[in-house]
Amino acid sequence: MSMKIGVFICECGPNIAEHIDIDSVIKKIVATEEFKDIELVIKRHKLLCSNEGQEFLEKEIISNELTHLVIAACSPRDHESTFINVCKKTPLNPYLFKMVNIREQCAWIIPDKEEATNKAARYIRAAIRRVLYQSELLEREIESRPDVLIIGGGIAGLEAALSLASKERKVYLVEKKESLGGKASLYNLLLPRQSGGVDEIQKKIQDVENSENIQVFTETEVESVVGFFGNFEIVLKSLKADESRTELKAGGIVVATGFDLVNPQALSGYKYTKDDDVYTSLEIEKMIYSDGKVYLKSGEQPRSVTLVNCVGRDEKGYCSRICCGAMIKIAKAIRDLSPDIKINVLYRDLCLPHKEDQRFFDEVKESGVDFIRVKGIKLKERRIEYTGMDGSKSEITSDMVILAPAMVPAEGTEELAEILGIPLDETGFFQEAHYHLNPVSTTTEGIYIVGAANGPQGISESILQAQAACGKILTRLIPGEKIVPEVKVSEILESFCTGCRTCLEVCCYGAIYFDEEKGVSVVNDVICRGCGNCAASCPSGAIQAKHFTSRQLYTEMIEAIR
Amino acid sequence: MNTNGKEGFEPKIVGYLCNWCTYAAADLAGSSKLEISPSFTVIRVMCSSRVDYNLVLTTFFSGADGILIAGCHPGDCHYDKGNYYARRRYGLLKSVLGALEMDSERLQLSWISASEGKRYADVVNEFSNKIKEMGPNPINRNAYY
């Protein structure tokens, strides 16, 4: 079929017209030897992005039966999408169109009109050469399933399950332990408000267990995951004696594996045994919640209690966010149990980031709890030696010591990361796709991280993240709708690929897999984002970044240095 | 054809700019009406990691007097880690050309973020001046290259 390239130059009012002699640009283009065999339709227009301009363009494309289109105007960042939409109204495939930026990157930056004019001609010639090497790209649709696998039955997992499950969307909830609820179910009072949390969590567990759209697997772990966004294939392994396997298919995966507490006895500076009256915050939560009182190993009520914050903070290199609040809460709980227990809280910096925290802290302080700011502490049995801010050393020995250990990733996190093929960050928690813009996603499309699996945080943040993952899933995996992958992706030419897998190494999204049968690498266009990194990494030139192929870039370059 | 000497020499410089940071900076420079050397021609790529050895070397051996690769600052890549790979490849090219003393100064990598319109103009103009100083790419004088 014969080529017919439309070239339209936008005057952009005076912005281009005044700085570039458009007529002489047109003359230069027409006079170009290399183009003498190509049929060109070159026109100028006052303002192509205007409605009138768009209609003009549409008519031109159709009436001239253009095979390729070049538009010289403003930055593609401004109006490429405008003109692509025009193409979509015509038989012309939008990927046979190239926009040339002769405003921001020519008219506005080159004061000398002649130079600007030459420059514009250069850019347009490059584009004309390039479009000839551009090829039609067609969108395709692929089946996907809306069902979701949730790993971890703690508060985040429960919340996600409840907000995701519907008639059209089945949810599979996998929990290692024999019962749902996770750590949150051990907390009696929830911050910042002082009401009981357990019943609410029990309620969520009830709802999950009663929902016919949620299938719960307790004492079960994920053994393997293959596939990709919209089409994951999962094998679950029962931790019960029979070790039975279950195979599932899901479109998305939510990781909500929670956290553990660092073991203070493993840290230097905390010397005590299980016989000493030294407890972790979690143990005390349980004690107060289940027995409604606080007592020593002897069974008696302590006369004095010292709470120690930031246990393991230095070793871990981060603040666990919720400990300060939790300790204040425990202090209050103990105070409520008895007005005459002496309570000290040894802290370094109080971290009270929630808008409600400060008031609560003031209350508790009022109620007669001594807060002592310290540089560092040493604990031996129940004796605590601490350094004050002024450097002075002091000592407290109290009947009971309560430690707030740092939060660490839940046991098995590394193995799971391995299975899911998603990265951990330097702290050992799962790594988010983008700290600010994509905080509950991972670099693997369709796998989300919520709750403390993502980093130290409280119940409210965990719930919020669970809901955020739902926001992502409900808008990306819509029942009955197909996924339309990006078309400007990479493509591997089998016959050139030597199977060295360098591209697998460099891909940041795990979008390339190796076909053992054929011994070649293959791009999964559902995951590929089209950065072109793999194309550059391939020594054989076996990978082409569609719409940015070497050939296309060369032709642009050739004109640039004409 | 300014292939003779520095006098009146207008270099041909190719800039491979990443779509998300540096190309945006170039637009910002434009809308701020900053003057930029006409010797510099922009070619847009989605990510600086798209720029491969063959592209750079072909550009160079085809007679470009200068080549600028520019993308997001390390850590800011729109594609997670792309610019770190770009940096590696650049390092390799530089040391190959350096070893052969083939004017490796004609190749430059810069990190320019979307808000750095002014800096974009400065980097490009300084680079253009540097290339002007260096004179034409010797390859252009030579039938055998």
Add this chain to the structure above:
Amino acid sequence: MKDISNKGALIPVKGGVRKTILEFAKSLLREGVFDGILISMRVPAKDSYAWVLIKDPSFIDKATPLAPIIAVQGAKALKSFTRKGKGSMKIAAVMRPCEIRATVELVKLNQIHLENITLISIDCPGALPMSYYIKNPEDGEKDFNDLFSGKDRTVSTRAVCQICDHFSILPSCDLHFGLTGEEGEGVFLIPNSEKGERILKEMKIKSSETLTDWKNSVKELIEERKKQRAERFQEVKSMVAGFDSMLDTFAKCIGCHNCQSACPICYCRLCYFDSAVSKQDSDFILQKARRRGGISFPVDRILFHVGRMSHMSLSCVSCGVCSDACPVSIPVADVFSYVADQTQGTFEYRSGEDIEEAIPVAQYQLEEVRGVEELIKQAEE
């Protein structure tokens, strides 16, 4: 990186070192320690060598560990039957250290799978230039024997061999034959990995000898070589540094790409520079001719070499086959070796040393190595 073992077995030499090595190889086959041995063998016309995978022990007598020349790089032979994954046969490959280093690089590039392969290396005195050997193979054989037996150290090997500082045991080999110098004294058989240890166990050989002296003599020679290397690189530099010198050295290239097809590291199915993408349309070639006042053919000869340097110099092991392959005697190997020295230096990378050490451009660094950081700074100033 794992270090070299300090113990070895002293094997008495009967009828020359290479004979002794062959006997050992033969016994490996007989004892069924291996199903096959990959080793070089002189071709019937007696004017070159080929790699042969030997199953029948009696064939071993015809083989030659350490041929006088490197006709085909051993890593290429190994690749040809392990690229698609390990085979069922357990195989020992008797190769030069440079061939083992190439093997290591190809393993990183998934072109060789070592699971069932045992790498046996021998102290290498260097190899003769193909051009010299081919003129009169018998002279070549004699020269090399004298060289190998230590009778005549003045025999001139290939230029890259003369500056080779990886001629002896490598961390990546499983078994190594260390030459003790004087003929007849015996050779050291050094297990250098679990695989190696296991073999000696199966062969009921005790490795109890300390290797201090041998190691020292090797170290000495390495130091000496390093000096020669530095000097040689100065010469090479003057041969290629700058556009004009580069031409003086490479303008005679006929674009046959033999260097690339002989290179063990060039593992691409089709070299980019032979592919359609690399070919430019006539208009552009004419445009170049116009700008340059003329253009020579085949086009892009120099681009090909510089391009190949950027593709493979990080993995280059200076084995020299490219020079042997060049019909117009361009010292390709010397130049690549020199460039590789620079690029590998920039990335603090040592090709062929350690299978665990990833090829720099196949991974990223949050904090870039000093070499690269400097290159970036320099440019911006």
Add this chain to the structure above:
Amino acid sequence: MNNSYDVLVVGAGIAGMEASLLLAKGGKSVCLVEKLPLIGGNIIKNEENYPHLECSTCMVAPIQQEILQRQDIDVMTLCTVEKVSGDEGDFSITLNKKPRYVSLEACIGCGACYEPCPVSLKNEWEENLSEKKAIYVPCAGALPNVPVIDAEHCLNLSGKKSCKACQEACMFGAIDFSEKAEKVQIHAGAVIIATGFDILDTKRFANLGYGKFKGVYTSMEFERLYASNGPTSGELILRDGEKTPKSVAIVHCVGRRERGYCSGVCCMSSFKHAIFIKHKLPDADVYEFHSDICVPGKRSQEFFRRAKDEGVNFIFQPDPESLDVRENGAGLEITYKREDGREERISVDMVILESAVVPDESTPEIAKIFGIEQDERGFFKTSDQIMDSVETSRPGIFVAGCAEGPKDAQMAVIQAESAVGKVMNCLMVNEKT
């Protein structure tokens, strides 16, 4: 324009934009309302964001672009909500669109109109650190890249004198002085309120000298001062227009006592500011007067350490907001108490006040219009502090970002995505019924 949408989003900051984009990708039609002439919110005032010091524009510009280009998101700038009736599933809303006097369709953003304008004013978007004309875009790279006329100061519109300078300069006939405010009736199934935050007015702390002494800056002012697209193109120059500070004091927790909460983000941004200064002025002395250091989460403490490594001096004050700042010759003098109780004085050229995050001033009115509750701190109240921090007291209306309470960009985005989750479910239910 079809006036019936699935969702109305109020406020085009990072939370509002993320919510709109996600909803649109999920096949929902969105009306995004922003009271300012540009979208982007406060985050685009930052040059870089902690903890990775990632360029803000690089992060946000692609989002702004996509929002403006999508067919399924109608962006209404210079627009506020006036009346709301109806219930979850079908709210009918009256919007008040103020005139821009410049046609979004006709204007192509060439900027030819600023030059001839005879009026020049303080640019409040730039924290009054630079001048603007009566017809202006708030900053270079503002999106939409279309100017707006300040009716109050425009000679023509304020009736001072007939001036058509900009209109004559415009080659697109984009300027229309006769444009009037208009009421727009729309319908929406659900609403997300993301009206963001403001920082506490620091003038009230006489002892800190803001407004009195030229050398005292708010954190917001400093962000713009550092921004490469800001008033000084990122050069750290004091208000006098020439001096660069040799020593800087950063004061934490300004307004914490009065507001009764820790904003949870100021510590981190103060470290960022300290690092900024050290990057541009390596020899400058930087002092941080802090009380409790609040660095929650897995990445924050590392950033704190980074500030320390840059050589920033950290000085603990039980109550930094009570520090005494006085003028001392050309510079400023700060009096503070050391750990051991002794009084100390230091002289600095610049003071940066890290003041409390407070609700946007529009919050009470919006609460009234939408009939939703505020908490006693003025932020929007959600149905439950723990179990649900996006549902407001009125079904079908959700809140996201700093409108609900102080938080960083990450939490704002998380909350936006979570509001989207709620909205998707809420719309699904209402479709069924």
